[in-house]
Amino acid sequence: MITWWQIILLTALAFWMALDQLTVVVFNNPLSIGMISGLIMGDLTTGLVVGSTLQLMVLGVSTYGGASMPDFLTGAIVGTVYAVLSGKGVQFAIGLAVPVGLLMVQLDVLARFANTIFQHRMDRFIKANEPQAAARNAIWGLFSWGLSRAIPVLVLLLVGNKVVKAILEIVPSWLINGLKVSGGILPVVGIAILLRYLPTKRFISYLLLGFIAAAYVKIPMLGVALMGLALAILHYQRENQKVVVATTTNEDTSEEYENDEGEYEN
16 A cells, blocks of 8 residues: 555655756666665565666667657656555566556657747746846746656556556456566567667677576676676777787887988988
8 A cells, every 4th residue: 555655755756857857867767766666665676676677678768859758767666666556566567667658758748848838938038138037937947847757657646556456456367467578578679779779790799698698607697797897898908909009000110211211311
């Protein structure tokens, strides 16, 4: 059962994370938001698992210019809450978090549209030489962003555990199992997108080593990450040595060329 203070804290978290994306960018990732949501719900492990799973889906994905992307930060909050309340497992929560993240694309567009109202007011006050009024509208514009996340989260939390359980009792088992399967597949999509933008062909041998270590040797992910760090350091040292050798060779060639010219002049 979710309490009133948890609803307030989670709604405040949703409001603050929207502003954090525009300002200081401290916890602008699903992993951090899932962790904080798990702390509020009293289940840190579930929050970390939900957040880290959604983190895999946004690797290599970013928003440029005025483009909107699925808001899996909000999905991390909702997914963590429903994972704790429903008891259906993390994969089921991921299956619910993904549609929430996709829905937030539309609300993000609405927030951007509402924010233009304050921007036009700022332009008008600047032309009228009223900087204080323009500054106030800049602050008010933050609320359109924060409320675009806080209101949906508040509504989803207010429906409460009873509504969630009632829906789960009606939903057939095949749909729940389908959400669990999709929740397990979707992180692979994030990894595939990341590999698409990385020089995978150049470092395919490193990729295969990591896959073999994780899938066949059964090395934990921390061990695979440390192995990747070691390979990255070795690659950096090797490339740096090539640069040093090339620079030394060029310097030697230049000195020989200068000596040859001096002998020719004499």
